[in-house]
Amino acid sequence: MIPLAWYLALSAVLFTIGAAGVLIKRNAIAMFMCIELMLNSVNLTFVAFSSFFRDVSGQLIVFIVMTVAAAEAAVGLGIIIAIFRNRESLDVDDASILKL
Amino acid sequence: MNFHLALQTVPSIINPDINFALIAPELIISVVAVVVMMVDAFTRRADQRWVTGGISLLGLGAAAATVVWLWTGGAGATQSAFNGMVVLDKMRLSFTLIFLLISALTILISMIWIEWERLPAGEFHSLLLFATVGMMLMASGGDLVILFLGLELLSIATYVMAGFRRTDLRSNESSMKYFILGSFSSAFLLYGIALVYGATATDRGVPGTTNIREIAERLDTAVYPQLLFVGAAMLMIGFGFKVATAPFHVWTPDVYEGAPTPVTAFMAAGPKAAGFASFMRVFIFGFPFVATAASTGALAHTAWLNALVVLTILTMTVGNVVALVQSNVKRMLAYSSIAHAGYAMVGFVAAGATPDEAQRNEAIAAVIFYMLTYAVMNLGAFTVVTMIARNNDRRTAIEDYNGIGFEAPTLAFALSLFLLSMVGVPLTGGFMGKIMVFRSALNQGYVVLVVIGVLNTAVSVYYYLRLIVAMFFRERTTLWSAPRLSASIAVALAITIFGVLYLGVFPGQVLDALRTTRPTISQLINR
Numbered sequence: 001m002i003p004l005a006w007y008l009a010l011s012a013v014l015f016t017i018g019a020a021g022v023l024i025k026r027n028a029i030a031m032f033m034c035i036e037l038m039l040n041s042v043n044l045t046f047v048a049f050s051s052f053f054r055d056v057s058g059q060l061i062v063f064i065v066m067t068v069a070a071a072e073a074a075v076g077l078g079i080i081i082a083i084f085r086n087r088e089s090l091d092v093d094d095a096s097i098l099k100l
Numbered sequence: 101m102n103f104h105l106a107l108q109t110v111p112s113i114i115n116p117d118i119n120f121a122l123i124a125p126e127l128i129i130s131v132v133a134v135v136v137m138m139v140d141a142f143t144r145r146a147d148q149r150w151v152t153g154g155i156s157l158l159g160l161g162a163a164a165a166t167v168v169w170l171w172t173g174g175a176g177a178t179q180s181a182f183n184g185m186v187v188l189d190k191m192r193l194s195f196t197l198i199f200l201l202i203s204a205l206t207i208l209i210s211m212i213w214i215e216w217e218r219l220p221a222g223e224f225h226s227l228l229l230f231a232t233v234g235m236m237l238m239a240s241g242g243d244l245v246i247l248f249l250g251l252e253l254l255s256i257a258t259y260v261m262a263g264f265r266r267t268d269l270r271s272n273e274s275s276m277k278y279f280i281l282g283s284f285s286s287a288f289l290l291y292g293i294a295l296v297y298g299a300t301a302t303d304r305g306v307p308g309t310t311n312i313r314e315i316a317e318r319l320d321t322a323v324y325p326q327l328l329f330v331g332a333a334m335l336m337i338g339f340g341f342k343v344a345t346a347p348f349h350v351w352t353p354d355v356y357e358g359a360p361t362p363v364t365a366f367m368a369a370g371p372k373a374a375g376f377a378s379f380m381r382v383f384i385f386g387f388p389f390v391a392t393a394a395s396t397g398a399l400a401h402t403a404w405l406n407a408l409v410v411l412t413i414l415t416m417t418v419g420n421v422v423a424l425v426q427s428n429v430k431r432m433l434a435y436s437s438i439a440h441a442g443y444a445m446v447g448f449v450a451a452g453a454t455p456d457e458a459q460r461n462e463a464i465a466a467v468i469f470y471m472l473t474y475a476v477m478n479l480g481a482f483t484v485v486t487m488i489a490r491n492n493d494r495r496t497a498i499e500d501y502n503g504i505g506f507e508a509p510t511l512a513f514a515l516s517l518f519l520l521s522m523v524g525v526p527l528t529g530g531f532m533g534k535i536m537v538f539r540s541a542l543n544q545g546y547v548v549l550v551v552i553g554v555l556n557t558a559v560s561v562y563y564y565l566r567l568i569v570a571m572f573f574r575e576r577t578t579l580w581s582a583p584r585l586s587a588s589i590a591v592a593l594a595i596t597i598f599g600v601l602y603l604g605v606f607p608g609q610v611l612d613a614l615r616t617t618r619p620t621i622s623q624l625i626n627r
Contacts, residue, residue: 008298015291022284031280038287045294055307058297061245065290068252072283075256079263079279083272092280095273097358 007048014041028080028090032073039069119181121174122188125163125196126236132159133229140222149214149221153207153588156225160207160232164200167193180242184311187242194468194614195239195377198475202370203232205479208592209486210362216491217265217360224264228366231257235374239381244293244310247378251289251342254371255282262359262367270493274358281341281351289338295331299324312386319387319397328396332404335382336411343375345445346414349438353426356434361489361496364430365482368437369475376441376471380448380464383408389455405452412449412549416442416556423563429485430496432563436522437478439560444470446549447537453544463544465615466536472610473521473529473603480596481518484511487583501567503576510585512571514593519564521600524557529603536611 014037021034043062050058084090120127136152136159143151166174171193180187206228214221230253237250259282263275297308302321309315322328340348356364383404390397419439426432444467451463488504488511489496505512521528534557538550585593603610 015287018287019284022280028276028280032283035280035283035287038284039290042287042290042294045291046297049294049298049301049308053301053307057307057310061293061297061310064245064249068249071256072252072286075259076279076283079259079272079275082263082266083269083276086267086269086272092276095276097270097273 004048004052008045011041011044011048014038014044026091026093028083028092031092032076032080036069036073039065117181117183119175119178119186122170122178122181122186123240124166124170125200126233126240128163128166129159129229129233129236132156132162133226133233135159136222136229137226140220140226143222149211152222152225153211156207156229157204159229160200160204164197167196167200184313185243185246186240188240190614191377191381191464191468192240195373195471196236198373198468198472199232199235199239199370201472202366202373202475202479203228205483205592205595206362206366206370208588208595209365209479209483211588212586213360213362213486213491219264224261227257227261231261231366231370235370235377238374239377241378241381242312244296244312244382247382248286248290248293250374251378252286254374255286258282258363258367258371261363262355264363265360268492270358271360272358274355277351277358278355285338285341285348288334288341292331292334292336292338295327295334299327299331312382315386316388316397319390319400320395322396325396325399328400329403332383332387332400333407336404336407339375339379339382340411343372343379343441343445344415344438345411345441346418346438347411349415349418352438353431353434356437357428357431357496361430361482361486361493364434365479365486368433368482369478372437372441373471373475376444376448376467380451380467384448384452384460384464389453391455401452405449408445408449408452409546409549412442412445413552414442415439415445416553420556420559420563424559426563427498428496429498429501429567432498432567433478433481433485436560436563437474439556440470440474440478440522442556443534443537443553444474446541446546446553449546449549450537450540450544453546459540459543461615463537463540465611466533466540468614469603469607469611470533470537473533473600476596476599476603477518477521477528477530480593480600481515481522483589483592483596484515484518487511487585487589490583498567498570499577501570502574503571504580504582505572507576507580508582510593511582514597515571516568517597517600519568521604523561523564527601527604529600529607532604532607 018034018038022031025031025034043065046058046062136155140148140152234250234254238247241247241250259275259279262278263271265271293310297310299322300315300318301308301323302318303323344352387400387404389401392398416439419435419442423432423435447463447467451460454460521530524530524534538553541550
């Protein structure tokens with residue numbers, strides 16, 4: 001059996017890749033996909049713990065998280081479409097009317 | 101024989117512990133939000149905003165009545181329901197009342213804006229109500245999962261509201277930045293929940309938990325204390341983003357500036373208060389003060405408290421110093437909202453630091469009182485900013501306020517009152533709020549924190565007064581006519597002005613209601 005620590009390490013690596021992607025990527029869709037990667041790495045953590053403890057609640061939380069991520073995806077893509085219609089660009093560096 | 105053995109190993113089914121009375125306010129608002137959406141489809145465009153706005157206000161009133169009923173012991177002695185998923189305490193109920201007030205005021209402020217911009221009223225009102233349900237769940241959740249759900253419900257509705265003027269690039273940009281950074285921080289929060297869930301397993305084979313009370317009980321028996329620390333740090337980052345504490349505040353000015361003004365008013369008051377409700381519940385009750393010095397629980401408590409002290413100092417200082425150089429009113433108020441989050445965190449630190457229950461309740465009451473006064477004066481200020489900005493958010497620079505003092509005296513004097521209250525001038529709500537949080541911090545010996553807080557208040561005088569000076573002592577260079585006050589704006593202004601003065605002059609009643617133990621406020625002044 002693969003020890004718990006491996007799963008945790010894998011999900012930590014995935015989470016880091018996702019977080020780094022959000023900071024490095026400049027395309028709104030790519031950033032959004034990186035956020036999804038972060039959420040899924042958390043799901044992996046929950047499932048790993050849940051299976052290790054023989055406790056079902058961790059897997060139930062994953063269902064809730066998946067639902068939330070789906071709702072977030074719907075809204076996020078809507079926002080991205082709205083901004084693309086007005087600007088014809090998905091590069092977040094172009095979104096600079098409001099100064100940083 | 102085998103059958104008997106099997107029965108013993110199958111875990112017993114837990115009674116779901118359903119209690120609808122405890123979630124009655126949330127249920128009412130959810131139902132009203134759906135009703136508003138339906139009614140909207142069957143109403144003529146011209147009547148929409150009054151019909152849906154009226155229904156929303158009625159729903160908020162009904163929910164407030166239920167909260168008062170719960171407050172006066174309507175649900176009996178029950179402390180929690182749904183197996184600890186929802187709790188019933190004064191902290192939850194008082195935060196819920198603040199959220200309902202914020203929503204009602206936002207509806208009043210947004211009436212005229214919906215007309216100017218020709219926006220779909222029903223959609224806006226039902227989104228606002230769903231956001232309110234999210235905030236209420238953030239205050240009432242006794243379990244990290246419910247807090248996360250509430251936070252997402254709030255955030256998703258607010259992302260849409262920020263981008264509500266979808267043909268406007270500023271609104272688009274604000275919405276996208278809020279969405280990306282908001283989901284980014286939610287992921288951190290969720291990872292924190294996952295790690296805490298894993299870390300709170302005990303060596304006797306008991307699985308981990310996400311229930312806040314059980315987390316507190318298991319701190320010292322946690323098998324993986326390191327995971328617990330990382331998890332708590334992730335939770336702090338997640339909540340830090342939501343309440344806009346200093347290193348995690350970068351999204352705030354852009355989002356607040358670009359969002360439509362009534363939505364900014366809502367975002368600065370509502371989600372911030374909701375963030376504090378969850379933040380305090382998780383850290384004060386989930387990682388509480390532990391008497392024995394060497395245990396894991398005590399280490400976790402010291403660690404988060406020290407981290408929070410650093411965040412508080414940074415938040416107050418960054419918010420106030422950067423606000424000094426802003427030329428846009430909405431941006432300035434955004435940095436001011438960061439600074440106010442910092443002041444409220446002073447009370448939060450005090451509440452976390454004390455082992456004494458009475459003093460802890462006092463400090464929590466101080467933070468709640470601060471969030472109430474901030475909500476009132478912030479919504480009041482944004483009412484005036486909405487009226488000055490007009491449609492398309494045209495006039496939001498500080499120069500646009502030059503010389504309006506005597507042309508629109510009601511607006512100008514009201515805005516001056518709210519700004520003075522934000523400074524913390526005596527006889528205003530802001531003053532009492534600051535006194536309360538600073539006093540609870542002094543009681544716990546955080547002198548440095550209070551000194552930095554007071555110095556920051558002195559700095560903040562400059563940029564608040566700059567706007568007042570612009571309104572009354574500068575000449576107007578461009579043609580400008582004073583906006584006519586609509587009925588809903590007049591009501592919103594009346595409520596907020598009354599609120600600021602009432603909380604400033606007679607805070608005793610509200611404070612007494614918030615805390616369980618006396619000394620009354622009159623004793624505080626005599627001391």
